[in-house]
Amino acid sequence: MKKVLLTGFGPFGKDSLNPALLVIQELDGQKVALKNGGKTSEAEIITKELSVVFSKAINEFKTTVETTNPDLILSIGQAGGRMGISLERIGINVADADIADNEKNKPRDEPIVREGPAAYFTTINIRKSFNEVKQAGIPVKISNSAGTYVCNNLIYGALHFLTSNETYSKIKYGFIHIPYLPKQAAEKKKITPSMPLALIKEAILILIKGNLG
Numbered sequence: 001m002k003k004v005l006l007t008g009f010g011p012f013g014k015d016s017l018n019p020a021l022l023v024i025q026e027l028d029g030q031k032v033a034l035k036n037g038g039k040t041s042e043a044e045i046i047t048k049e050l051s052v053v054f055s056k057a058i059n060e061f062k063t064t065v066e067t068t069n070p071d072l073i074l075s076i077g078q079a080g081g082r083m084g085i086s087l088e089r090i091g092i093n094v095a096d097a098d099i100a101d102n103e104k105n106k107p108r109d110e111p112i113v114r115e116g117p118a119a120y121f122t123t124i125n126i127r128k129s130f131n132e133v134k135q136a137g138i139p140v141k142i143s144n145s146a147g148t149y150v151c152n153n154l155i156y157g158a159l160h161f162l163t164s165n166e167t168y169s170k171i172k173y174g175f176i177h178i179p180y181l182p183k184q185a186a187e188k189k190k191i192t193p194s195m196p197l198a199l200i201k202e203a204i205l206i207l208i209k210g211n212l213g
């Protein structure tokens, strides 16, 4: 059976919850039906919470890949204020934090990998993924910047690790930034976009099916 690894972050900054963590907790252990031509099969979802800490998240990611060896990895993070599902296209070689991570690291203009390439593209089929999520009636966009905080750090670090290891270089890797949940948005002073958890989960399942078939 194929295996998909979902990673998600816990709360950080001023937020007391992170919808990314709720998504992976609710999808953990689920089986996803796959169609491949006329054949049907199943994939199993496994999950891992990663720390909202710059280098720690990458190290936790590496260990999880080494112990689980999945076929597809989708990492999920919160991007409060975004209007819909954001499929991240790229991770850049910069760590530049405006707020401290959960262990008080606040890098400024630092490379993630010294002498590393400027950027890595995520390796899921991003256009097909966009079309399929949109087709399902879920607001989605392709994003060309995941910022320069812990999520971008993970994208860059994950792709650097996967592409430079022959054992793992065929594993597809995608990153999805998700908006606030309605209850988080309702607590903000300024009106803020949000998306219900059920819709976010539906989008993630579409991405799994579309990138594993």
Ligand code: PCA
Pocket: 009, 010, 012, 018, 020, 052, 076, 077, 078, 079, 146, 147, 149, 150, 151, 152
């Ligand atoms: N979002 C942050 C880090 C953890 C998360 O869920 C980011 O976009 O970098």
